Amino acid sequence: xxxxxxxxxxxxxxxxxxxxxxxxxxxxxxxxxxxxxxxxxxxxxxxxxxxxxxxxxxxxxxxxxxxxxxxxxxxxxxxxxxxxxxxxxxxxxxxxxxxxxxxxxxxxxxxxxxxxxxxxxxxxxxxxxxxxxxxxxxxxxxx
Amino acid sequence: xxxxxxxxxxxxxxxxxxxxxxxxxxxxxxxxxxxxxxxxxxxxxxxxxxxxxxxxxxxxxxxxxxxxxxxxxxxxxxxxx
Numbered sequence: 665x666x667x668x669x670x671x672x673x674x675x676x677x678x679x680x681x682x683x684x685x686x687x688x689x690x691x692x693x694x695x696x697x698x699x700x701x702x703x704x705x706x707x708x709x710x711x712x713x714x715x716x717x718x719x720x721x722x723x724x725x726x727x728x729x730x731x732x733x734x735x736x737x738x739x740x741x742x743x744x745x746x747x748x749x750x751x752x753x754x755x756x757x758x759x760x761x762x763x764x765x766x767x768x769x770x771x772x773x774x775x776x777x778x779x780x781x782x783x784x785x786x787x788x789x790x791x792x793x794x795x796x797x798x799x800x801x802x803x804x805x806x807x
Numbered sequence: 808x809x810x811x812x813x814x815x816x817x818x819x820x821x822x823x824x825x826x827x828x829x830x831x832x833x834x835x836x837x838x839x840x841x842x843x844x845x846x847x848x849x850x851x852x853x854x855x856x857x858x859x860x861x862x863x864x865x866x867x868x869x870x871x872x873x874x875x876x877x878x879x880x881x882x883x884x885x886x887x888x
Contacts, residue, residue, distance in 0.1 A: 671871075691859025707878035720866045723874065725881075741845050761865040768877055771865065774858035789850055789858055797861035 670718045672701060682715055683778070685785045686745055690774060695720055698785070709760060727758040727770050730801050736790065738777050747782035754779050761798065769798035
């Protein structure tokens with residue numbers, strides 16, 4: 665077991681149980697290994713804590729909870745990086761941020777692909793004008 | 808920075824396996840074609856920069872009380888699957 669000092673206090677972890685991003689995050693390629701930290705509160709948000717630089721922790725969520733038609737399918741090259749074949753499971757996660765007005769936004773143009781079988785992740789770039797790095801949640805329609 | 812002048816149809820070779828071709832000038836832009844190995848990552852720079860910046864900011868803006876409040880708000884609207 666190893667320990668790192670984070671905003672969550674001292675965290676002990678098993679180095680063989682990390683979420684590995686072989687290429688790091690985009691623009692932050694030094695951040696390769698993360699711990700998945702469940703949020704204390706119930707809900708769709710959870711943290712990934714960087715092992716390489718404890719100052720970095722991201723809140724992530726499953727964007728399909730909010731955007732029903734949001735679908736990111738890894739191509740062959742991305743599957744290779746994730747260590748899975750066409751039959752392998754791949755989930756998509758979005759990094760969450762909070763505006764000064766305390767509104768939540770999702771980075772839908774730079775989602776994370778996550779393969780649970782291999783514990784590998786990959787941040788990809790979608791060049792789709794519908795999605796932004798700070799996509800607000802859809803408005804709730806009153807029934 | 809190396810600066811070169813190329814005419815439409817001419818190209819540049821980078822390393823052993825990346826070819827950049829200058830195709831045409833069109834409405835104030837330059838169309839280029841890139842031949843590179845499949846695993847070479849190619850992004851428009853402004854898109855890459857935006858995501859890099861968002862990554863940095865997303866890691867910074869949180870305090871734990873914000874997260875608790877948002878989690879409560881969101882718990883209600885998560886779709887049941």
